[in-house]
Amino acid sequence: MRQRIRAARREMPEERRARAGSAFRDALTTLPQLTMGGTVAVYYSVGTEPDTHKLVTALWKRGTYVLLPVFLPSRELDWAGYDGPDSLGYTDQGLLEPTGPRYGVDAVRRCAAVVCPALAVDRRGLRLGKGAGCYDRALSYVGPNTRTIAVIYDTEFVDSVPSEDHDRPVHGVVTPQRGVHWF
Template sequence: MDADARSEKERLRARLLDARAALSEERRDRAGSALRDAAAEVPELATAGTVAVYYSVDAEPDTRKLVTMLWKRGVYVLLPVFRSDRSLDWAAYEGPDSVAPARFGLLEPTGPRYGREAVARASVVLAPALAVDHAGYRLGRGAGCYDRALSLVGPNALKLGVIYDTEFLESVPAEDHDRPVDGVLTPEGGLRRL
Protein backbone atom coordinates (compact mmCIF):
# COMPACT_ATOMS: atom_id res chain seq x y z
CA MET A 1 0.00 0.00 0.00
CA ASP A 2 1.43 3.38 -0.92
CA ALA A 3 2.01 6.36 1.34
CA ASP A 4 -1.13 8.15 0.08
CA ALA A 5 -3.34 5.23 1.09
CA ARG A 6 -1.66 4.99 4.52
CA SER A 7 -2.25 8.71 5.00
CA GLU A 8 -5.89 8.27 3.99
CA LYS A 9 -6.29 5.52 6.60
CA GLU A 10 -4.76 7.72 9.29
CA ARG A 11 -6.97 10.69 8.40
CA LEU A 12 -10.06 8.50 8.44
CA ARG A 13 -9.07 6.97 11.80
CA ALA A 14 -8.54 10.42 13.30
CA ARG A 15 -11.91 11.68 12.03
CA LEU A 16 -13.77 8.63 13.32
CA LEU A 17 -12.04 8.71 16.71
CA ASP A 18 -12.89 12.42 17.09
CA ALA A 19 -16.54 11.70 16.27
CA ARG A 20 -16.63 8.91 18.85
CA ALA A 21 -15.03 11.12 21.49
CA ALA A 22 -17.82 13.65 20.96
CA LEU A 23 -20.54 11.12 21.82
CA SER A 24 -22.17 11.63 25.19
CA GLU A 25 -22.01 8.89 27.80
CA GLU A 26 -25.82 8.69 27.64
CA ARG A 27 -25.74 8.05 23.88
CA ARG A 28 -23.04 5.39 24.30
CA ASP A 29 -25.11 3.71 27.02
CA ARG A 30 -28.22 3.69 24.79
CA ALA A 31 -26.11 2.29 21.95
CA GLY A 32 -24.91 -0.53 24.22
CA SER A 33 -28.47 -1.46 25.11
CA ALA A 34 -29.48 -1.34 21.45
CA LEU A 35 -26.52 -3.53 20.43
CA ARG A 36 -27.45 -6.09 23.08
CA ASP A 37 -31.05 -6.12 21.86
CA ALA A 38 -29.98 -6.38 18.21
CA ALA A 39 -27.60 -9.25 19.03
CA ALA A 40 -30.43 -11.09 20.77
CA GLU A 41 -32.22 -11.22 17.38
CA VAL A 42 -29.29 -12.70 15.42
CA PRO A 43 -30.11 -16.39 14.82
CA GLU A 44 -26.44 -17.46 14.83
CA LEU A 45 -25.94 -15.85 18.24
CA ALA A 46 -29.07 -17.51 19.61
CA THR A 47 -27.67 -20.94 18.78
CA ALA A 48 -23.94 -20.28 19.23
CA GLY A 49 -21.88 -22.49 21.48
CA THR A 50 -18.82 -20.22 21.42
CA VAL A 51 -18.67 -16.52 20.58
CA ALA A 52 -15.48 -14.46 20.39
CA VAL A 53 -16.17 -10.81 21.22
CA TYR A 54 -14.21 -7.85 22.50
CA TYR A 55 -14.92 -6.08 25.82
CA SER A 56 -15.41 -2.44 24.87
CA VAL A 57 -13.48 0.47 26.34
CA ASP A 58 -13.69 4.24 26.00
CA ALA A 59 -15.98 5.39 23.18
CA GLU A 60 -16.15 2.04 21.37
CA PRO A 61 -19.67 0.74 20.76
CA ASP A 62 -20.53 -0.75 24.16
CA THR A 63 -20.36 -4.55 24.03
CA ARG A 64 -20.41 -5.14 27.79
CA LYS A 65 -24.18 -5.61 27.99
CA LEU A 66 -24.02 -7.89 24.96
CA VAL A 67 -21.22 -9.97 26.55
CA THR A 68 -23.22 -10.31 29.78
CA MET A 69 -26.38 -11.29 27.89
CA LEU A 70 -24.53 -14.03 25.97
CA TRP A 71 -22.85 -15.33 29.12
CA LYS A 72 -26.15 -15.43 31.03
CA ARG A 73 -27.66 -17.44 28.16
CA GLY A 74 -24.96 -20.06 28.62
CA VAL A 75 -22.84 -19.12 25.60
CA TYR A 76 -19.13 -19.78 25.99
CA VAL A 77 -17.71 -16.27 25.53
CA LEU A 78 -14.08 -15.77 24.54
CA LEU A 79 -12.48 -12.37 25.10
CA PRO A 80 -9.19 -11.26 23.55
CA VAL A 81 -5.91 -10.72 25.33
CA PHE A 82 -3.54 -8.40 23.45
CA ARG A 83 -0.10 -10.01 23.21
CA SER A 84 3.21 -8.18 22.89
CA ASP A 85 3.60 -9.49 19.32
CA ARG A 86 0.32 -7.75 18.37
CA SER A 87 -1.59 -10.99 18.07
CA LEU A 88 -4.57 -11.99 20.21
CA ASP A 89 -4.72 -14.73 22.78
CA TRP A 90 -8.15 -15.73 24.13
CA ALA A 91 -9.62 -16.48 27.54
CA ALA A 92 -13.11 -17.20 28.84
CA TYR A 93 -15.44 -14.55 30.21
CA GLU A 94 -16.80 -15.80 33.52
CA GLY A 95 -18.75 -12.77 34.70
CA PRO A 96 -17.97 -9.10 35.37
CA ASP A 97 -15.37 -9.96 38.00
CA SER A 98 -13.36 -11.99 35.48
CA VAL A 99 -11.94 -8.93 33.66
CA ALA A 100 -9.27 -6.56 34.86
CA PRO A 101 -7.44 -3.48 33.56
CA ALA A 102 -4.59 -4.28 31.20
CA ARG A 103 -2.16 -2.44 28.92
CA PHE A 104 -3.39 0.27 26.57
CA GLY A 105 -6.48 0.94 28.72
CA LEU A 106 -8.01 -2.43 27.81
CA LEU A 107 -10.04 -4.69 30.07
CA GLU A 108 -9.01 -8.31 29.62
CA PRO A 109 -10.08 -11.66 31.05
CA THR A 110 -8.03 -12.87 34.01
CA GLY A 111 -8.47 -16.63 33.51
CA PRO A 112 -6.29 -19.18 31.72
CA ARG A 113 -5.17 -18.33 28.20
CA TYR A 114 -6.20 -20.73 25.44
CA GLY A 115 -3.88 -19.56 22.66
CA ARG A 116 -4.29 -17.69 19.40
CA GLU A 117 -6.04 -20.59 17.69
CA ALA A 118 -8.88 -20.66 20.25
CA VAL A 119 -10.80 -18.18 18.08
CA ALA A 120 -11.17 -20.95 15.47
CA ARG A 121 -13.72 -22.64 17.80
CA ALA A 122 -16.05 -19.63 17.66
CA SER A 123 -19.18 -19.90 15.55
CA VAL A 124 -19.55 -16.10 15.71
CA VAL A 125 -16.83 -13.45 15.98
CA LEU A 126 -17.77 -9.87 16.88
CA ALA A 127 -14.81 -7.70 15.90
CA PRO A 128 -14.17 -4.09 16.84
CA ALA A 129 -13.87 -1.58 14.02
CA LEU A 130 -13.78 2.15 13.46
CA ALA A 131 -15.63 1.63 10.18
CA VAL A 132 -16.79 -1.14 7.87
CA ASP A 133 -17.54 -0.73 4.20
CA HIS A 134 -20.13 -2.35 1.95
CA ALA A 135 -17.60 -5.00 0.85
CA GLY A 136 -16.99 -6.00 4.48
CA TYR A 137 -13.57 -4.42 4.90
CA ARG A 138 -13.07 -2.98 8.36
CA LEU A 139 -10.84 -0.17 9.46
CA GLY A 140 -9.26 -1.01 12.79
CA ARG A 141 -6.80 0.82 14.99
CA GLY A 142 -3.86 -0.18 12.83
CA ALA A 143 -2.22 -3.01 14.79
CA GLY A 144 -3.61 -5.74 12.49
CA CYS A 145 -4.40 -8.06 15.41
CA TYR A 146 -8.02 -8.67 14.36
CA ASP A 147 -7.05 -9.31 10.75
CA ARG A 148 -4.67 -12.01 12.01
CA ALA A 149 -7.39 -13.42 14.29
CA LEU A 150 -10.00 -13.41 11.51
CA SER A 151 -7.59 -15.39 9.31
CA LEU A 152 -7.85 -18.24 11.86
CA VAL A 153 -11.65 -18.35 11.95
CA GLY A 154 -13.44 -21.20 10.20
CA PRO A 155 -15.23 -20.63 6.89
CA ASN A 156 -18.68 -21.24 8.41
CA ALA A 157 -18.28 -18.79 11.28
CA LEU A 158 -20.23 -15.53 11.12
CA LYS A 159 -17.85 -12.57 11.34
CA LEU A 160 -19.39 -9.20 12.23
CA GLY A 161 -17.87 -5.77 12.69
CA VAL A 162 -19.42 -3.84 15.57
CA ILE A 163 -19.77 -0.14 14.76
CA TYR A 164 -22.01 2.86 15.19
CA ASP A 165 -24.49 3.34 12.34
CA THR A 166 -22.61 6.38 11.00
CA GLU A 167 -19.47 4.25 10.59
CA PHE A 168 -20.98 1.98 7.91
CA LEU A 169 -19.25 3.55 4.91
CA GLU A 170 -19.29 3.11 1.15
CA SER A 171 -15.60 2.16 1.20
CA VAL A 172 -12.55 2.13 3.44
CA PRO A 173 -8.91 1.75 2.38
CA ALA A 174 -7.92 -1.93 2.38
CA GLU A 175 -4.65 -3.81 2.10
CA ASP A 176 -3.93 -7.35 0.94
CA HIS A 177 -3.76 -8.68 4.52
CA ASP A 178 -7.16 -7.19 5.51
CA ARG A 179 -9.85 -9.79 6.20
CA PRO A 180 -13.45 -8.85 5.40
CA VAL A 181 -16.36 -9.49 7.75
CA ASP A 182 -19.70 -10.96 6.75
CA GLY A 183 -21.76 -8.10 8.10
CA VAL A 184 -22.09 -5.37 10.68
CA LEU A 185 -23.94 -5.04 13.94
CA THR A 186 -25.01 -1.48 14.71
CA PRO A 187 -27.20 0.05 17.43
CA GLU A 188 -29.92 1.37 15.13
CA GLY A 189 -29.65 -0.85 12.07
CA GLY A 190 -29.00 -4.12 13.91
CA LEU A 191 -27.55 -6.88 11.76
CA ARG A 192 -26.73 -6.05 8.16
CA ARG A 193 -25.33 -8.95 6.18
CA LEU A 194 -22.95 -8.08 3.36
Protein backbone atom coordinates in the same frame (compact mmCIF):
# COMPACT_ATOMS: atom_id res chain seq x y z
CA MET B 1 -10.56 8.79 8.11
CA ARG B 2 -9.43 7.30 11.43
CA GLN B 3 -8.88 10.75 12.93
CA ARG B 4 -12.30 11.96 11.83
CA ILE B 5 -14.09 8.90 13.22
CA ARG B 6 -12.21 9.02 16.52
CA ALA B 7 -13.07 12.72 16.90
CA ALA B 8 -16.76 12.05 16.23
CA ARG B 9 -16.75 9.25 18.81
CA ARG B 10 -15.15 11.52 21.42
CA GLU B 11 -17.87 14.12 20.81
CA MET B 12 -20.71 11.60 21.16
CA PRO B 13 -22.60 12.05 24.45
CA GLU B 14 -22.28 9.20 26.95
CA GLU B 15 -26.07 8.76 27.00
CA ARG B 16 -26.09 8.12 23.25
CA ARG B 17 -23.26 5.60 23.59
CA ALA B 18 -25.21 3.81 26.35
CA ARG B 19 -28.35 3.63 24.17
CA ALA B 20 -26.24 2.29 21.31
CA GLY B 21 -24.84 -0.42 23.59
CA SER B 22 -28.37 -1.54 24.40
CA ALA B 23 -29.28 -1.53 20.69
CA PHE B 24 -26.21 -3.65 19.84
CA ARG B 25 -27.12 -6.13 22.57
CA ASP B 26 -30.74 -6.31 21.47
CA ALA B 27 -29.92 -6.81 17.78
CA LEU B 28 -27.15 -9.36 18.29
CA THR B 29 -28.94 -11.50 20.89
CA THR B 30 -31.60 -12.30 18.28
CA LEU B 31 -29.02 -14.07 16.10
CA PRO B 32 -28.84 -17.85 16.44
CA GLN B 33 -25.12 -17.68 15.59
CA LEU B 34 -24.58 -15.87 18.88
CA THR B 35 -27.18 -17.45 21.12
CA MET B 36 -27.24 -21.09 20.05
CA GLY B 37 -23.80 -21.62 18.58
CA GLY B 38 -21.94 -22.56 21.72
CA THR B 39 -18.87 -20.31 21.78
CA VAL B 40 -18.68 -16.69 20.68
CA ALA B 41 -15.64 -14.38 20.71
CA VAL B 42 -16.47 -10.76 21.54
CA TYR B 43 -14.25 -7.73 22.00
CA TYR B 44 -14.63 -6.00 25.38
CA SER B 45 -15.07 -2.33 24.50
CA VAL B 46 -12.93 0.46 25.91
CA GLY B 47 -13.27 4.23 25.79
CA THR B 48 -15.47 5.46 22.97
CA GLU B 49 -15.63 2.12 21.14
CA PRO B 50 -19.17 0.87 20.53
CA ASP B 51 -20.19 -0.68 23.85
CA THR B 52 -20.18 -4.47 24.05
CA HIS B 53 -20.34 -4.89 27.83
CA LYS B 54 -24.12 -5.36 27.80
CA LEU B 55 -23.81 -7.89 24.97
CA VAL B 56 -21.13 -9.90 26.80
CA THR B 57 -23.24 -10.00 29.96
CA ALA B 58 -26.42 -10.97 28.09
CA LEU B 59 -24.71 -13.78 26.17
CA TRP B 60 -23.04 -15.11 29.32
CA LYS B 61 -26.32 -15.07 31.25
CA ARG B 62 -27.97 -17.03 28.42
CA GLY B 63 -25.35 -19.74 28.69
CA THR B 64 -23.24 -18.84 25.65
CA TYR B 65 -19.57 -19.47 26.25
CA VAL B 66 -17.93 -16.09 25.64
CA LEU B 67 -14.27 -15.65 24.78
CA LEU B 68 -12.63 -12.26 25.26
CA PRO B 69 -9.33 -11.14 23.76
CA VAL B 70 -6.03 -10.97 25.60
CA PHE B 71 -3.58 -8.65 23.83
CA LEU B 72 -0.15 -10.16 23.40
CA PRO B 73 3.14 -8.23 22.98
CA SER B 74 3.27 -9.63 19.43
CA ARG B 75 0.03 -7.70 18.69
CA GLU B 76 -1.83 -10.97 18.27
CA LEU B 77 -4.90 -11.82 20.29
CA ASP B 78 -5.05 -14.77 22.64
CA TRP B 79 -8.49 -15.74 23.98
CA ALA B 80 -9.81 -16.60 27.44
CA GLY B 81 -13.27 -17.31 28.80
CA TYR B 82 -15.55 -14.74 30.40
CA ASP B 83 -16.97 -16.12 33.64
CA GLY B 84 -18.67 -12.97 34.91
CA PRO B 85 -17.31 -9.60 35.99
CA ASP B 86 -15.04 -11.15 38.63
CA SER B 87 -13.15 -13.04 35.90
CA LEU B 88 -11.69 -9.77 34.56
CA GLY B 89 -8.57 -7.94 35.70
CA TYR B 90 -6.77 -4.78 34.64
CA THR B 91 -3.64 -4.99 32.53
CA ASP B 92 -0.64 -2.66 32.72
CA GLN B 93 -2.27 -0.70 29.87
CA GLY B 94 -5.49 -0.24 31.86
CA LEU B 95 -7.53 -2.72 29.79
CA LEU B 96 -9.91 -5.21 31.36
CA GLU B 97 -9.05 -8.71 30.22
CA PRO B 98 -10.06 -12.18 31.32
CA THR B 99 -7.71 -13.69 33.88
CA GLY B 100 -8.52 -17.36 33.32
CA PRO B 101 -6.79 -19.97 31.19
CA ARG B 102 -5.88 -18.94 27.67
CA TYR B 103 -6.91 -20.97 24.65
CA GLY B 104 -4.47 -19.71 22.01
CA VAL B 105 -4.56 -17.31 19.10
CA ASP B 106 -6.49 -19.78 16.96
CA ALA B 107 -9.33 -20.31 19.47
CA VAL B 108 -11.66 -18.30 17.18
CA ARG B 109 -11.47 -21.18 14.70
CA ARG B 110 -13.91 -23.09 16.90
CA CYS B 111 -16.31 -20.18 17.51
CA ALA B 112 -19.77 -19.87 16.00
CA ALA B 113 -19.25 -16.11 15.69
CA VAL B 114 -16.65 -13.40 16.26
CA VAL B 115 -17.87 -9.91 17.20
CA CYS B 116 -15.07 -7.49 16.38
CA PRO B 117 -14.40 -3.78 16.65
CA ALA B 118 -14.04 -1.41 13.71
CA LEU B 119 -13.83 2.30 13.08
CA ALA B 120 -15.78 1.88 9.83
CA VAL B 121 -17.07 -0.86 7.54
CA ASP B 122 -17.81 -0.48 3.85
CA ARG B 123 -20.50 -2.02 1.65
CA ARG B 124 -18.13 -4.89 0.74
CA GLY B 125 -17.60 -5.86 4.38
CA LEU B 126 -14.09 -4.45 4.61
CA ARG B 127 -13.41 -2.98 8.02
CA LEU B 128 -11.17 -0.13 9.01
CA GLY B 129 -9.50 -0.98 12.31
CA LYS B 130 -7.29 1.05 14.57
CA GLY B 131 -4.23 0.25 12.47
CA ALA B 132 -2.37 -2.35 14.54
CA GLY B 133 -3.74 -5.34 12.62
CA CYS B 134 -4.75 -7.32 15.73
CA TYR B 135 -8.19 -8.22 14.44
CA ASP B 136 -7.05 -8.84 10.87
CA ARG B 137 -4.66 -11.44 12.28
CA ALA B 138 -7.39 -12.88 14.53
CA LEU B 139 -9.88 -13.05 11.65
CA SER B 140 -7.35 -15.01 9.60
CA TYR B 141 -7.90 -17.90 12.03
CA VAL B 142 -11.70 -18.13 11.82
CA GLY B 143 -13.16 -21.38 10.61
CA PRO B 144 -15.30 -21.73 7.48
CA ASN B 145 -18.53 -21.78 9.50
CA THR B 146 -17.64 -18.89 11.81
CA ARG B 147 -19.68 -15.73 11.21
CA THR B 148 -17.81 -12.46 11.74
CA ILE B 149 -19.62 -9.24 12.55
CA ALA B 150 -18.32 -5.74 13.25
CA VAL B 151 -19.97 -3.31 15.66
CA ILE B 152 -20.10 0.32 14.51
CA TYR B 153 -22.19 3.46 14.79
CA ASP B 154 -24.58 4.25 11.92
CA THR B 155 -22.39 6.99 10.41
CA GLU B 156 -19.47 4.54 10.23
CA PHE B 157 -21.19 2.28 7.66
CA VAL B 158 -19.64 3.85 4.56
CA ASP B 159 -19.29 3.30 0.83
CA SER B 160 -15.57 2.54 0.92
CA VAL B 161 -12.65 2.22 3.33
CA PRO B 162 -8.95 2.12 2.47
CA SER B 163 -7.75 -1.49 2.35
CA GLU B 164 -4.62 -3.55 1.98
CA ASP B 165 -4.03 -7.16 0.95
CA HIS B 166 -3.94 -8.41 4.57
CA ASP B 167 -7.33 -6.87 5.47
CA ARG B 168 -10.02 -9.42 6.29
CA PRO B 169 -13.66 -8.67 5.47
CA VAL B 170 -16.44 -9.40 7.92
CA HIS B 171 -19.66 -11.23 7.11
CA GLY B 172 -21.89 -8.62 8.70
CA VAL B 173 -22.19 -5.37 10.55
CA VAL B 174 -24.48 -4.12 13.31
CA THR B 175 -25.39 -0.48 13.92
CA PRO B 176 -27.72 1.00 16.56
CA GLN B 177 -30.45 2.15 14.16
CA ARG B 178 -30.10 -0.22 11.22
CA GLY B 179 -29.51 -3.40 13.22
CA VAL B 180 -27.72 -6.31 11.56
CA HIS B 181 -26.73 -6.22 7.90
CA TRP B 182 -25.17 -9.30 6.25
CA PHE B 183 -22.94 -9.09 3.17
